[in-house]
Amino acid sequence: MAEPVEATSEVEDMSRVSIQNITKTYEKGTVTALDDVSLEVESGELFGLIGPDGAGKTTLFRILTTLLKPDEGKAEVNGFDVVDDFWEIRKIVGYMPGKFSLYQDLSIIENLNFFATVFETTVEENYHLIKDIYVQIEPFKDRLAGALSGGMKQKLALCCALIHEPKVLFLDEPTTGVDPVSRKEFWDMLDLLKARGITIIVSTPYMDEASRCDRIALMQDGKIMEIDRLENILEKHRQPTYSVKGTDRHRLIQDIRSFDQTDSCFAFGEDNHVVFKDSPATDSLLHFLGEKGHMNLTVHEVMPDIEDVFIKLMLEQENHG
């Protein structure tokens, strides 16, 4: 037991990611991608950036991987400044962009060898890191990357991002456009990598993947709305939430919103999640909806999940902004 503890403490000093008041604008300052973002990721952590498209996740990744310079603020990866020490950072981070960007006209093994050699290492040397993932695509290793399926491309991209044994791994929406089974497999792989002490920052638009992260940051419009462990966030923002179901779904959501006691109402699959302004007013809502001619209404309280919280925070941000 002594050894792993030592190893962890050694890594602990090093592979953290620290972001202080980063602001980044595009189009000569007219579009704000990141607005005064601060964030600390501990070493060995599996950290999730969660937010819809356009929240600024990719811009943050591009700054941390030294592809972009921030307009304002400072960021450090592993103790290296992203602007001043970018050469050092490039040696120790692995980056998997949201869009598949390996050479489509090279085969799996050629891509892997190429990325190993530009980091002055070999596939053999770090095979232990990628073994679990690589065995799944090894039967196709001579196939051109352009001819691979989405799931295989993603596995290859992860292998290429890992082949130089990075200390910090940045994964930009790795599960977007991937089937549910592969998504689950992918998160299992991340757990394995985390167990090896690699700090992982992963972005995703899928709220349900938040539960797989140690901590998450909820992002919207270039701002971080909340950073914490998922349970803590849920705990902190818990409010009585009711699921309302009916037959005429389209008209139902509009009518619930027009009810004067309704604070917010959003469609969640088949249901509508409703939050009331002051006290729960389920009976008067049912009465109101009955008058509007809705049939087969059911109401029951639900445990708010991360999506409920996200919508709550988003509305709060909109009201304050």
Place this chain on the structure above:
Amino acid sequence: MNTLKYLLQKEFKQIFRNPTILRLIFMMPVIQLILIPLAADYEIKQINISVVDQDHSPYSNRLTQKLLSTGYFQLAEYGNSYQESLKAVGEGDSDIILTIPPDFEKQLIKEDGAKLHLAADAVNGIKAGLGTAYASQIIADFNREVREEWVQFPRFSPLPLVEITSAGWYNPHISYYLFMVPGILAILVTMVGSFLAALNIVAEKEAGTIEQINVTPVKKWQFILGKLLPFWVLGMVSITLGMVVSFIVYSILPVGSFFTIYVFSAVYLLGVLGIGLLVSTFADTQQQATLFAFFFMMIFILLGGLYTPIESMPNWAQWLTKINPPAYFIEVIRAVYIKGSTFKDLLPDFGMMIAFAIGFNWLAVRNYRKRSA
């Protein structure tokens, strides 16, 4: 150094896997060299002429016959109304009108001089210019014949005659192939160097792979050299192929040495690759790069002296050709091929090429920011 080796390995693998690039590199020299010299022949043979003969005399008839017998002219029409013939020119049926006035023969005999009128369709300037020149020459010849006949009697005529014969130095038969082929070789190298290199780099931008490279410790210069060297090699291959094709198809070999050609090509390619690199820094998509390269190529070719002699351009255009790299290269290749110029003769051009190589690459590297701001 190892990184560069791997970058080069990767690049060549990709090039040899891309059938389009290979086809382009092998087919371009062959097709261009076969087609263009045959098509771009300045010697104009099929000039349609309208003869407006208002005289209908033996002399006017003889002049017409003489014009047609040279082979340069084809009789489009033989009439007696200038207006009618002008209509034919307007419709594109005729290129030149020769008007023989009513009293042509009479004046020629009685007044010792007659007037003729030539009108050319100048929409195609080259055809008009050359047609008029040919016709004037033939008429002058006719004039001399007539005069010689009349002064037959004092046998040893005091009539002074100046006869001009011309000799085409270096290209005795004024063969257009010999003139065009080296020029096309130069254009080939330019296209391979600038076009293909630019497209290749922009393709990496488009695919996002350049970003994946940018998060590795690969240095800027390694990436650039990794891109330029393969196309430098391809450029050298393409000029070699071009010279082989010129020999097989036209039996043209350089009078000067291959060594001179290769040394110039090597340095010239560096400059051209710099242009390609520069284009790639402006363009974000292959489509943009293609349009940029197309624009550059048009200017390069038109201001390069491939088709029209630089000396006949207006001053400002001549000045532009001084900063047009292909203009130098076309001149050098022609000089080595046709005149047999040696490296020493072409030293000033060599200096310019080194300047271009340094200049364009400097501009490109300055513009190529590995980290976008």
